[in-house]
Amino acid sequence: MVDHILQQCVFSRQVWYTCMTRMGLRVELCPTYESQLVQWWTEARKRIHKQTRKGFDTFVMLICWTLWKQRNARVFGSN
DSSP: OHHIIIIISHHHHHHHHHHHHHTTOOGGGSOOSSOOHHHHHHHHHHTSOGGGHHHHHHHHHHHHHHHHHHHHHHHHSOO
């Protein structure tokens, strides 16, 4: 369920693609429909330069948090 909300649904995949391209990251780093969040994140950060991994981790956490808040706002009608 969490993997679906954070990376597999159409809305989430569009958010990932948009954020990745705007940050100048390779589109190949975007999570796929088949991947699980932890597995994808571990593999993707290995492909990032060591100096920028902390920034990438922050980037991923912020997107996940934003997607989760968006989901809660839609389900529970809150902000």
